[in-house]
Amino acid sequence: MIPNVLTVAGSDSGGGAGVQADLKTMLALGVHGMSVLTAVTAQNSLGVQGAWELPVEAVRAQYRSVVDDIGVQAVKTGMLASAELVETVAELLAGTDAPAVVDPVGVSKHGDSLLAASALDSVRTKLLPVATVATPNLDEVAQLTGVRVESEEQLRRAAAAVLGYGPRWVLIKGGHLSGDAVDLLTDGSEEHWLRAPRHDNRHTHGTGCTLASAIASQLAKGHSVPEAVAAAKEYVTGAIAAGFALGGGIGPVDHGWRFRAGS
Numbered sequence: 675m676i677p678n679v680l681t682v683a684g685s686d687s688g689g690g691a692g693v694q695a696d697l698k699t700m701l702a703l704g705v706h707g708m709s710v711l712t713a714v715t716a717q718n719s720l721g722v723q724g725a726w727e728l729p730v731e732a733v734r735a736q737y738r739s740v741v742d743d744i745g746v747q748a749v750k751t752g753m754l755a756s757a758e759l760v761e762t763v764a765e766l767l768a769g770t771d772a773p774a775v776v777d778p779v780g781v782s783k784h785g786d787s788l789l790a791a792s793a794l795d796s797v798r799t800k801l802l803p804v805a806t807v808a809t810p811n812l813d814e815v816a817q818l819t820g821v822r823v824e825s826e827e828q829l830r831r832a833a834a835a836v837l838g839y840g841p842r843w844v845l846i847k848g849g850h851l852s853g854d855a856v857d858l859l860t861d862g863s864e865e866h867w868l869r870a871p872r873h874d875n876r877h878t879h880g881t882g883c884t885l886a887s888a889i890a891s892q893l894a895k896g897h898s899v900p901e902a903v904a905a906a907k908e909y910v911t912g913a914i915a916a917g918f919a920l921g922g923g924i925g926p927v928d929h930g931w932r933f934r935a936g937s
């Protein structure tokens with residue numbers, strides 16, 4: 675049986691991030707990808723030119739259509755845009771018996787906001803508590819907890835602050851530091867450091883969405899959280915190494931790098 679994985683996220687018209695990145699990652703990792711669209715963005719390699727949220731009823735209806743008939747073995751969330759949508763999705767996740775990977779998307783790589791400032795409190799108090807794994811980057815950690823990370827040693831303090839909101843596990847992504855790309859996965863008792871060489875490639879659009887979807891795909895296949903995150907890190911590292919130019923700005927990671935490498 676092919677496991678079913680659901681992404682609840684926004685559309686990136688450029689195809690490098692958002693729902694498009696999620697579905698490509700799911701195909702590459704051998705699961706059946708499904709989507710609940712929360713917002714539509716007009717977006718390309720240069721930035722986000724426009725964003726439109728979907729009505730709460732449209733999000734709720736898509737979710738029910740997928741979960742009630744088809745069923746899901748894991749869910750991943752990305753851009754949720756508003757407090758109302760964050761709270762709706764948190765409530766839907768709480769009623770679903772499947773692991774949830776929450777990527778608390780705040781701003782795009784170009785600095786365009788994908789989440790209203792008024793939604794931060796709902797992310798802290800409603801969404802993080804229902805996450806099996808939360809995957810904030812360092813800007814999102816600062817926004818959500820006030821903790822600023824400038825070195826690897828400070829990742830522990832960031833992880834503790836995020837765990838304080840109730841996710842079972844947190845993966846703090848240190849991708850924005852210099853040196854190796856180091857992430858810290860912890861549930862408060864176990865610690866797993868994930869280290870990969872930094873690829874000097876500016877075409878990194880979609881890294882966060884890709885990593886979170888890869889984790890959800892591996893969880894759906896029955897792996898433990900540490901195993902799922904380790905496999906997902908390997909997949910995203912390869913995708914970053916193979917990131918390619920597209921348009922006039924930051925190109926996407928290559929979701930198909932393993933097919934192209936023939937492995």
Ligand SMILES: Nc1ncnc2c1ncn2[C@@H]1O[C@H](COP(=O)(O)OP(=O)(O)OP(=O)(O)O)[C@@H](O)[C@H]1O
Pocket residue numbers: 691781782783810811812847848849850855856857870871872873874875878879880881882883885907910911914
């Ligand atoms: N240049 C790089 N080389 C190798 N790994 C990287 C590089 N940049 C980021 N990573 C890794 O990619 C993963 C995603 O981290 P990142 O911090 O880029 O997420 P993000 O900021 O949420 O992404 P996005 O901009 O798509 O929202 C992490 O495992 C991080 O360590």
Ligand SMILES: Cc1ncc(CO)c(N)n1
Pocket residue numbers: 683684685686691692693715717752753779781782783788880882883
């Ligand atoms: C729709 C969408 N979701 C997430 C990201 C992550 O940066 C993005 N750029 N666009």
